[in-house]
Amino acid sequence: MENYLSLFETYNVPEAFWVNIQLSFWAAIWALIIGTVLALFRISPIPSLQWFGAAYVNIFRNTPLTIILAFGFLGLFSVMQINLAGELDVSLFRIAIVGLSLYHAAFVCEAIRSGVNTVPIGQAEAARAIGLSFLPAARLIILPQAFRGAIAPLGNVLIALIKNSTVAAAGSVATEASGLMKTMIEFRSDLVIPIFLTFALGFVILVIPIGLLTTWASRKLAVAR
Amino acid sequence: MTSEPRPATPASTGSPLVSLKHVNKHFGELHVLRDINLEVARGEVVVVIGPSGSGKSTLCRAINRLETIDDGEITIDGKVLPAEGKALAKLRADVGMVFQSFNLFAHKSILENVTLGPVKVKGMKSGEAKDLAMSLLKRVGVDNQAQKLPAQLSGGQQQRVAIARALAMQPKVMLFDEPTSALDPEMINEVLDAMVSLAKEGMTMIVVTHEMGFARRAADRVIFMADGQIVEQATPEEFFTNPQSERARDFLGKILSH
Numbered sequence: 001m002e003n004y005l006s007l008f009e010t011y012n013v014p015e016a017f018w019v020n021i022q023l024s025f026w027a028a029i030w031a032l033i034i035g036t037v038l039a040l041f042r043i044s045p046i047p048s049l050q051w052f053g054a055a056y057v058n059i060f061r062n063t064p065l066t067i068i069l070a071f072g073f074l075g076l077f078s079v080m081q082i083n084l085a086g087e088l089d090v091s092l093f094r095i096a097i098v099g100l101s102l103y104h105a106a107f108v109c110e111a112i113r114s115g116v117n118t119v120p121i122g123q124a125e126a127a128r129a130i131g132l133s134f135l136p137a138a139r140l141i142i143l144p145q146a147f148r149g150a151i152a153p154l155g156n157v158l159i160a161l162i163k164n165s166t167v168a169a170a171g172s173v174a175t176e177a178s179g180l181m182k183t184m185i186e187f188r189s190d191l192v193i194p195i196f197l198t199f200a201l202g203f204v205i206l207v208i209p210i211g212l213l214t215t216w217a218s219r220k221l222a223v224a225r
Numbered sequence: 226m227t228s229e230p231r232p233a234t235p236a237s238t239g240s241p242l243v244s245l246k247h248v249n250k251h252f253g254e255l256h257v258l259r260d261i262n263l264e265v266a267r268g269e270v271v272v273v274i275g276p277s278g279s280g281k282s283t284l285c286r287a288i289n290r291l292e293t294i295d296d297g298e299i300t301i302d303g304k305v306l307p308a309e310g311k312a313l314a315k316l317r318a319d320v321g322m323v324f325q326s327f328n329l330f331a332h333k334s335i336l337e338n339v340t341l342g343p344v345k346v347k348g349m350k351s352g353e354a355k356d357l358a359m360s361l362l363k364r365v366g367v368d369n370q371a372q373k374l375p376a377q378l379s380g381g382q383q384q385r386v387a388i389a390r391a392l393a394m395q396p397k398v399m400l401f402d403e404p405t406s407a408l409d410p411e412m413i414n415e416v417l418d419a420m421v422s423l424a425k426e427g428m429t430m431i432v433v434t435h436e437m438g439f440a441r442r443a444a445d446r447v448i449f450m451a452d453g454q455i456v457e458q459a460t461p462e463e464f465f466t467n468p469q470s471e472r473a474r475d476f477l478g479k480i481l482s483h
Contacts, residue, residue, distance in 0.1 A: 045309065122328035125291055126387075130342035130394055131318025133311055140345060145332050223331045224376035 004194050007184065016180035017202055023096060023165040023176065028158055030101035035108025036143070042109065043116055043142070045134060053109065060106035065099070069170045072099040089175070096168040100161065107157045115150025116142060120225070148221045155214025159207050177202065240303055242267045242398055242429050243288060248297030250283060257283045258294065259453040265398070270430045272440040272461070275450035276476055281433045284450070285402045288431065289320040302397055318346050321391030321399040325406050327383040329375035335362065335386050336371040342394045354393075361389040365419045381412025385419050392423075399423070401432040437480065441465065449473045 007013075041053030060068070072095040076082045084094035119142055127137035147154075166178035173179065181199045185192055241264035250258040257280045265271050273281045286292040288299060290306050290313060299306045301320060307313040329338050339358035343349040349357070362368040365385035367378070375383055384404055391399060401420065405413045417439050424430055424443040434440070440447050440461050447464040449457040451472045457464065465481075468474045 120326075120328075122324060122326050123330060126322075126324065126328035126330065126390075128291065128314070129289060129317055129320070129322035129324075130390065131314050131346040132342075133314040136345055140341065141330055148332070224374060225331050 004191060007188060007191065007195070007198075011180060011184050013177075013180065013198065013202070016175060016177040017206070019093075019173065019176040020162065020165045020168075021206070023093070023100060023168055023173070024158075024162045026097045027100035027104060027165070028161055030097065031104035031108045031157070031161065032154075034101060034105035036112060038105060038109035039112035039116065039146075040135075040138060040143075042113055043138070057106045057109050060103050061110070063103070065103050065164055065167050066170045068103050069096060069099040069167055072096065073170070073172045089173075092172050096173045100165060100168065104157055104161050104164070107160070108154065111150045111153035111157050112143075112146055114153055115146035115148070118149030119145045145223050148218075148223050151214050151218035151221060155210060155218075158214075159210055162207055162210070163203060239267060241265055242269075242302055243431065244298075244300045245284075245288075246298045248284075248287065248294050248299060250280075250287065250292065250294045257453050258287065261297070261453075261455060263448070263455065265429060265431060268427045268429055269445045270424045270428075270432065270443050271446050271448060272444040273431065273433045273448045273450060274435065274437070274440065274476075275456075279450040280453040281450045282402055285400050285431060285433045288398075288400055289317050289322055291322075314346075318342070318394050319397045321394060321396035323384070323387050323391055323399065323401045323404045325403040327375070327380070327387045327407070329383055329386055329390070331375055334372055334374060335367065335378070338375065338386060339390045339393045342390065346394070357393055358389070361392050362386065365389050366415070379412060380408045381415045384408065384412075384416045388416075388419055388423070398429040398431065401430065401434065403433050403435070405434065405436055435480070437465070449476070451476070 038053045038056055041049040042057075044050060073092065076098075077091065077095055082095075083091050084098075085091040123141055123145065124137060127141040132140065166176060168176050169179040169182070174183075177199055181195060184195050188195065243263070243265040245261050245263045248258055248261040249256070259280075261284060263271075263284075273284065275281050283292050287294050288301075290299075301316055304316060306316060329335075330341065333341065336355065336358055339361060340351065340354040343354040343357060344351055359368055359371065362371055365388055367382050367385050367389070370378055370382060370386075375386070378386065388399075388404075404420070405416050408416065413436070417436060420430070420432070420439065421443045430443075432439070432444075444461045446458055447461050448455055449464065449468075449470070449472070457468065457470045457473050459469070464473070465477065468477055
């Protein structure tokens with residue numbers, strides 16, 4: 001036990017988790033923005049935008065996240081010299097956020113589209129009938145109802161995003177939790193299983209409230225019809 | 226309610242408010258609108274009846290382009306219906322629509338349902354829109370429900386709100402697509418009464434309905450459709466007492482026999 005507790009003196013586990021929380025937070029915001037725009041494209045009356053939305057979703061949803069994040073580090077950062085900040089670690093952190101955002105935006109788009117499918121077609125027809133064009137109708141009538149119908153699937157995307165933030169190690173964000181776990185296992189091979197369990201438990205604690213919250217919110221905010 | 230018909234507005238005076246010329250539409254193989262020609266004068270109340278699948282709903286929805294047409298021309302107040310975009314939205318604002326399934330905005334209060342159009346489409350100030358909405362809600366008898374959500378109202382109340390929502394745009398013409406077909410029997414009359422009083426105030430109306438009583442009470446003209454065609458048109462009196470076509474006689478025989 002003393003052995004185990006000594007781990008926390010040597011390694012700053014909460015700080016590593018804090019990196020994942022920050023990665024997840026920013027990636028969630030950007031994924032929500034990009035995903036909403038993509039969903040608008042997919043339900044828009046303009047064929048080229050529909051095509052773009054569909055192409056984006058199919059490309060990013062079907063590419064492994066590891067490859068996207070490795071490309072961010074090796075392709076964007078190393079080869080193309082795209083630098084998002086002065087300091088190296090901040091730049092890598094931001095590139096990881098870009099990769100996580102682009103990847104999860106595809107899933108956000110599909111979650112919102114599933115929410116749009118919960119909105120009866122008559123709502124859009126009524127909006128058009130009073131003279132609203134596509135964007136105002138989407139903003140005022142369709143999306144507010146679609147989001148409320150999409151809370152549970154969006155929650156699932158957020159849960160996946162938090163866990164997937166560990167893949168940022170592939171983008172050389174070595175300070176995040178799974179990176180620290182690897183280091184700890186390397187130096188404390190006597191405690192492999194306790195170390196595993198510690199990180200597993202850490203993620204469970206992070207994720208469980210989100211599941212509870214989205215289940216509660218999707219009931220609370222459901223649109224009565 | 227009196228059964229006295231309103232003075233019929235002759236379609237020949239002035240330009241027609243709504244005009245359809247050689248309108249055709251297909252749903253795949255099915256020819257749902259066959260060479261439809263129709264003119265509706267200002268202030269005229271036209272009731273469209275016919276068996277299900279005759280194209281009457283499609284006709285109604287085509288007039289504000291919720292359904293596209295394959296060829297022909299539809300004009301509202303002299304302007305050809307635009308294909309898409311802002312111009313279409315602008316024209317739709319002049320055409321009120323009441324749906325079979327009410328289609329009130331489910332996440333907005335009754336009051337917001339009525340003020341949304343005037344504020345967001347016409348740029349009316351919210352205080353002014355609220356006054357307008359409350360007066361319209363009062364007129365259809367649901368002003369005491371203004372703060373509720375649509376799902377908390379009965380079908381008849383929801384449909385009356387839908388009429389108020391359409392009226393709030395101060396439309397030139399109102400389209401009713403089977404407005405009472407989704408209602409429980411005891412709620413049908415409250416909606417029909419609102420429509421009759423609207424007709425008496427001189428609103429131009431195109432009403433697709435199965436309510437023959439309404440046609441008798443409020444219509445200037447009855448149009449009978451079957452298989453995508455206008456088979457017959459006449460005053461309600463003429464149509465119900467002396468239908469000319471075999472199809473209309475057959476239809477009336479089926480619905481008026483009990």
